[in-house]
Amino acid sequence: MRLLKVGQCEYSHSDCAAIFGFSFMTPLTKDRVRIIATAVCLLLLPACGRKHRIAQAPPPPPRAHTTSKEVNGASKRPVSIAVGSVEEGTASWYGIPYHGRPAADGEIYDMETLVAAHRLMPFNTWLRVTNLRNGKTVEVRVIDRGPFVDGRIIDLSKAAARQIDLLGPGVGPVRLQVIAAPADIPTNDFYTVQVGAFAVYANAERARTEYAQRFGSAQISIKQGNAPLYRVLVGKERSIAGAQQVADQLRAEGKGGFVIRLDETVPSSPPPAPPVSPEQTSSSH
Numbered sequence: 001m002r003l004l005k006v007g008q009c010e011y012s013h014s015d016c017a018a019i020f021g022f023s024f025m026t027p028l029t030k031d032r033v034r035i036i037a038t039a040v041c042l043l044l045l046p047a048c049g050r051k052h053r054i055a056q057a058p059p060p061p062p063r064a065h066t067t068s069k070e071v072n073g074a075s076k077r078p079v080s081i082a083v084g085s086v087e088e089g090t091a092s093w094y095g096i097p098y099h100g101r102p103a104a105d106g107e108i109y110d111m112e113t114l115v116a117a118h119r120l121m122p123f124n125t126w127l128r129v130t131n132l133r134n135g136k137t138v139e140v141r142v143i144d145r146g147p148f149v150d151g152r153i154i155d156l157s158k159a160a161a162r163q164i165d166l167l168g169p170g171v172g173p174v175r176l177q178v179i180a181a182p183a184d185i186p187t188n189d190f191y192t193v194q195v196g197a198f199a200v201y202a203n204a205e206r207a208r209t210e211y212a213q214r215f216g217s218a219q220i221s222i223k224q225g226n227a228p229l230y231r232v233l234v235g236k237e238r239s240i241a242g243a244q245q246v247a248d249q250l251r252a253e254g255k256g257g258f259v260i261r262l263d264e265t266v267p268s269s270p271p272p273a274p275p276v277s278p279e280q281t282s283s284s285h
Contacts, residue, residue, distance in 0.1 A: 081122065081181050089153035091129065091174040093161035094146070101225045103144040104263060110157070117144035117155040119260045120191075120240065126180040129156065131164040132173040138163040139179065148194065148258050190262040191243035192233040195250065197223065204230035215246060236262060 095111040103109040105123040116127065125142045138160045147155040154176060161167050164174075195211065198204035204220050212218035217236040223229040234250070237243040240259060247257040 081125065081178055083178050083181055085178045087153060087176045088132075089174065089176075090151050090171055091131075091154045091156055091161075091166060092147055092149070092152050092171045093156040093158055093166060095158040097226075099158075104223070105143045107143055109144060112159045113157060114138060114140045114160050114163075115143045115157045116140040116160060117146035118142045118153070119145055119147075119258055121178075122182050122189075122261065123263070124182045125178060127154075128177045128179050129154065129160065129164065130175040130177070131166060132175060134165055136164040145260055145263075148197075190236045190238060191240050191259055192235050192237070192262040193243055193247045193250065193257040194260050195232050195234050195255065195257045197229040197231045199227060199229060201230050204232050207232045233260075233262065 094117070098109055099111040101109055103115075104117070109115070116129070118125070118127075121127070121142045123142055126139060127142065128137055128139050130137045138156075140156060140160045144155070147153075152171070154174065156164075156166065158167070166172050196204075196207060198207070201220075208218045208220050211232065211234045215235050218232065218234045221231045221233055223231055234257070235243055235246040237246065243259040247259050250257045
């Protein structure tokens, strides 16, 4: 049976003609039916369009550029991590008490958004995370540093963990694939080893001084929150392998440490001294 196609719609001429009581018995009748059927189908086109409307997929994350350029006078280079790179290991997820606190990149962590923490991936790297137990996937953006637990490679937000059925188990095997990465990575990116996080600044400064004497470089980075944590970072290496050598040396001495990307942050400063009460002030008289 021949079909009349108008836009996205297909109607048989016999169906359209039947509406008006015509048959295809003579060539003249056929011509009249064809004209009327075409007009009717054109009137029905809007309804047909509604039936076949396809949901629009969200735009993909931006892809990395491949050429160097200058931004605000600073030299930049192409992304140092290849799109398509794959990593496998154990994932976990984090929510309260980190929800509502600043992440390592400065934005406020919202556990109901699709974000994640990774020790080495540049901020704003997009990863496709596949739960190897059930094949479910989710796409997340890296905004934080962690997890600082041996054997784990990524900390997912609660929303991301929910999408791949990881909330109940808490941890599980995953595959990470880089699907997009920031185009502009500073040419002076470095790697370091986080050896500890302290609630008391004086303890962090004591550890920093000790490690600086041994390795030549150590600094304190503040993790903001209701109670800030002072992270001690040891070494400043041009490569992950170089930072891993520092971590291996520390582990051989029985000390823990995790290799992380050394992000561009404002150098930390000691917390302000508590106010001195009038009884404690000295008199000049």
